[in-house]
Amino acid sequence: MSGGATDANLRLAVTGAGGRMGREVIEAAADREGVAVAVAVNRTATEPVAGVDVDSADRLRELLAAESPDVLVDFTGPESAIAYAGACADADVPMVTGTTGFAGAQLDDLRAASDAVPVLKASNFARGVAALRRAVREAAAALPGYDVELTETHHNGKRDAPSGTAKSILDDVESVRGDLDERVHGREGDAPREASEIGVHARRAGDVTGEHEVMLAGNRETLRLTHRAGDRGVFAEGALDAAAWLADSDPGWYGFDDVLDAGSE
Numbered sequence: 273m274s275g276g277a278t279d280a281n282l283r284l285a286v287t288g289a290g291g292r293m294g295r296e297v298i299e300a301a302a303d304r305e306g307v308a309v310a311v312a313v314n315r316t317a318t319e320p321v322a323g324v325d326v327d328s329a330d331r332l333r334e335l336l337a338a339e340s341p342d343v344l345v346d347f348t349g350p351e352s353a354i355a356y357a358g359a360c361a362d363a364d365v366p367m368v369t370g371t372t373g374f375a376g377a378q379l380d381d382l383r384a385a386s387d388a389v390p391v392l393k394a395s396n397f398a399r400g401v402a403a404l405r406r407a408v409r410e411a412a413a414a415l416p417g418y419d420v421e422l423t424e425t426h427h428n429g430k431r432d433a434p435s436g437t438a439k440s441i442l443d444d445v446e447s448v449r450g451d452l453d454e455r456v457h458g459r460e461g462d463a464p465r466e467a468s469e470i471g472v473h474a475r476r477a478g479d480v481t482g483e484h485e486v487m488l489a490g491n492r493e494t495l496r497l498t499h500r501a502g503d504r505g506v507f508a509e510g511a512l513d514a515a516a517w518l519a520d521s522d523p524g525w526y527g528f529d530d531v532l533d534a535g536s537e
């Protein structure tokens with residue numbers, strides 16, 4: 273437990289505490305007044321992060337029962353996120369997850385926990401990406417018949433492709449452009465473009481935090497909408513905003529827009 277966790281306004285549990293994002297969340301919590309990390313776990317043994325001891329993830333259920341944190345924040349992998357959601361449901365702890373890479377049926381398993389507790393899932397906690405998604409929906413609707421190609425770039429440690437954000441943006445485009453229903457992942461050989469395609473390109477290189485570009489082209493013009501995350505603190509800050517909002521919510525299934533919409537009311 274971090275110093276001051278007993279009298280903080282928002283007491284968190286953090287899973288994947290030794291990962292890139294888990295560390296970032298613990299560090300962001302340490303910098304935010306009134307927020308403390310009461311439970312931090314990792315699959316493999318990990319040194320303390322920002323002064324917070326990290327326990328084995330095998331002890332998560334026991335620790336949730338002992339500490340009753342206000343919200344659990346998860347950035348891990350699909351299988352673990354589903355298991356941790358079950359632990360949250362049993363311990364009556366709301367869950368924020370930024371984990372990506374869920375296969376279709378896995379999302380149903382994750383969502384099952386939202387019958388018992390509030391669960392907020394977002395493929396991207398950057399506010400700029402929320403704005404990008406709104407802009408993409410508007411642009412795609414305003415430019416019928418234009419070709420759409422999506423390119424995302426991430427660091428060489430990322431496992432899932434395309435990114436969760438890319439999949440969310442593809443859903444956005446398809447929601448307003450019913451004529452685009454074929455996701456084509458890269459092209460090779462004799463592969464002329466069909467009008468129904470959305471091209472999807474996933475690049476993995478170096479330490480790029482995360483970039484998403486949507487290109488719309490047609491009628492002798494090109495529109496490019498791009499978001500670049502400067503560092504992972506952007507995601508961690510958004511996840512903490514989501515945790516603060518979710519702590520007082522009813523059981524159910526939520527997204528990051530629910531947090532942003534509440535803030536603008």
Ligand SMILES: NC(=O)C1=CN([C@@H]2O[C@H](COP(=O)(O)OP(=O)(O)OC[C@H]3O[C@@H](n4cnc5c(N)ncnc54)[C@H](OP(=O)(O)O)[C@@H]3O)[C@@H](O)[C@H]2O)C=CC1
Binds near residue numbers: 347351394
């Ligand atoms: N929504 C958003 O804004 C963002 C989402 N993400 C997503 O967050 C997730 C994590 O990313 P990142 O931190 O970069 O990844 P890392 O690989 O750096 O960390 C993953 C963490 O999850 C743990 N983990 C992975 N698989 C399992 C498992 N099966 N069981 C238990 N623990 C597991 C790892 O434990 P161990 O170290 O022991 O292997 C590690 O602590 C990804 O899905 C990524 O796409 C990332 C950035 C922003």
Ligand SMILES: O=C(O)C1=N[C@H](C(=O)O)C[C@H](O)C1
Binds near residue numbers: 430483
């Ligand atoms: O793994 C990452 O790093 C990121 N993952 C998220 C995704 O898959 O969209 C969000 C962000 O782009 C960083």
